[in-house]
Amino acid sequence: MSNALAIAAVTQVLKDLLNDGLINNDVTGSLGTTVTVTTTAPDRVDTSVAGEQSQLNLFMYQVSVNSGWRNHNLPSHNAAGERINNPPLALDLHYLLTAYGATDLHPEILLGYGMQLLHDHPILSREAIRKSLQPVSGDNSFSNLPLSLRSLASSKLDEQVELLKITPEQLSAEELSKFWTAFQNKYRPTAAYKVTVVLIESEKSTKVGLPVKERGLYVMPFNQPVIKVIKSQVTAGAPVSDSQPILPGYRLVLEGTQLAAQVVKLHIDGKEIAATPQWLSAGTLAFTLPADISAGVHGVQVSHPVNMGNPPVLHAGAISTAEAFVLHPQLTNIQVNNAQGSGTQPRSADITLKINPGVGTTQKVLLLLNEVDSGAPGVTLHAYSFSWAQASPPAPGPFTDIVIPIHNVAAGAYLVRIQIDGVQSVLGTDGNGKYNTPQLVLA
Known part of the structure; x- marks a missing residue:
């Protein structure tokens, strides 16, 4: 030059x-x-x-x-x-x-x-x-x-x-x-x-990298996994449903195209989970939800990392778009403590709830009470909601046992639900399809 x-x-x-x-x-x-x-x-x-x-x-x-x-x-x-x-x-x-x-x-x-x-x-x-x-x-x-x-x-x-x-x-x-x-x-x-x-051309000194010792070129076809439907199973071998609520410990069943690959990884909310997928068919895989997934709305993805280098090390490959699913919380135990009030007076009490999965530090929690219908004509059924206030400063979560004070509640039997970040726990039904569990009674 x-x-x-x-x-x-x-x-x-x-x-x-x-x-x-x-x-x-x-x-x-x-x-x-x-x-x-x-x-x-x-x-x-x-x-x-x-x-x-x-x-x-x-x-x-x-x-x-x-x-x-x-x-x-x-x-x-x-x-x-x-x-x-x-x-x-x-x-x-x-x-x-x-x-x-x-x-x-x-x-x-x-x-x-x-x-x-x-x-x-x-x-x-x-x-x-x-x-x-x-x-x-x-x-x-x-x-x-x-x-x-x-x-x-x-x-x-x-x-x-x-x-x-x-x-x-x-x-x-x-x-x-x-x-x-x-x-x-x-x-x-x-x-x-x-x-x-x-x-x-200038003659200034430049920084020149070392020569390539070994070529590491990899050609991958454009084979992006696609999740079309999310279903669930209570346990392996149980019926697969696309309408039942998803609860902790359930198995997610993903149906789609191009899900299979030499290496398949699963991600929830962008983080890889340790669950091992089980293939139910060529385009269907199932896995058990990890125990540390909080209640609420989540996104699941399937990725295909690729082994590269010597020794081989997994590198990011094709990944599907996130598909949403809702994990409902479970009430495993309800206790009424420090009940106050008698006769026609409104009741106050501390409701102790055992929740699965535990509540995260930043999650918003509501206790929902709906009076059980006794079938008597002309009776107005009561309904209440109470929020959970964390201690200040908040302790590290998750919290599996929480206490929510209630006040000015009419005496009676109530269906109990917990709502976490907008997602409610599931009510049980009797043989007639009427909601009957879980309940608490304010005598």
């Missing part, structure tokens, strides 16, 4: 190309006057009647980023901000070739020769670049070069990976007018050219 001297080096090579071409074609002899090639700004060229001379002037008026190379070797830094690469600065150089002359037709003749020389050399060869920038043959020093050229010999322009190409550009009369207005000089015959591409 080239360095920062490459822009000036390109201009010098083009100047040398034009100068050699004019000499080889004996343009000076044809015109009968000295012809020079310059690379100065147009506003610095003398166009006065007494001072104008026959000359070709090559002026670089614009530098643009090359669109084909602009993203090469990016990114240049890693996430830690360390330099990992030196991407080249890819530039296109835009030139104006202008002909001057104090005598009629000299500008036209010089512009014709200049355009023909650039047309005959659409690509600047490495040899041509070296010839223009390096010392003459047999002299390894730079003493024979002008001071302005000695530094350009180290531009490394001839070493860049892509050769320089010269192409004409079409400028409208309006664009040329704007240029010469900006130059604040008298207009002369002008042609526009583009030289592409100059690749300038």
Whole structure:
């Protein structure tokens, strides 16, 4: 790659190309006057009647980023901000070739020769670049070069990976007018050219990783598991139902497609569980719910991790979307303590509940009481709800035994439910389908 001297080096090579071409074609002899090639700004060229001379002037008026190379070797830094690469600065150089002359037709003749020389050399060869920038043959020093050229010999322009190409550009009369207005000089015959591409590369130290010792490429088909239906079983071998409430200790039965794989893992709420799936059929698997799953709404997923590396280590693979299920709490014991009130007075008491699974520290708990229907006509049935207040500061959960105070409750028998995060415990029924358990009695 080239360095920062490459822009000036390109201009010098083009100047040398034009100068050699004019000499080889004996343009000076044809015109009968000295012809020079310059690379100065147009506003610095003398166009006065007494001072104008026959000359070709090559002026670089614009530098643009090359669109084909602009993203090469990016990114240049890693996430830690360390330099990992030196991407080249890819530039296109835009030139104006202008002909001057104090005598009629000299500008036209010089512009014709200049355009023909650039047309005959659409690509600047490495040899041509070296010839223009390096010392003459047999002299390894730079003493024979002008001071302005000695530094350009180290531009490394001839070493860049892509050769320089010269192409004409079409400028409208309006664009040329704007240029010469900006130059604040008298207009002369002008042609526009583009030289592409100059690749300038920094020599800053980069952090290079160690070579790959062993390839670890793995190809996996797009085989994402899909859960379509969630059902449940009380125990293994029991009937599978999609309508019965799911209680602690039950087995979840997942039906779907592409559930099977070499390695299958189960996740609840995004966390892998230790349960081992049992395959009931090609698209159906079952597993027992872990004991530490709290009551409430949960999401279950099936994943297919893949063994990679040596020794093999499981890595994340395809995973299904989460499908929701509801785990209902169970009331395993109810006790009424510290009952107060008699006769027609409302009752107060402390209700001690044993709950499975235990209540989490952040879960909201409600005790729901519904008076049992005695069947007597014209009787208004009472219903109450009481919330559970944790101690302050709260102790670590889960809590399997909680106490909820109740007050101003009419005497009688009540069906009892516990509601945790909006999910209620299940009531039992008698042979007639009437709710009858669990109950408490406030005498």
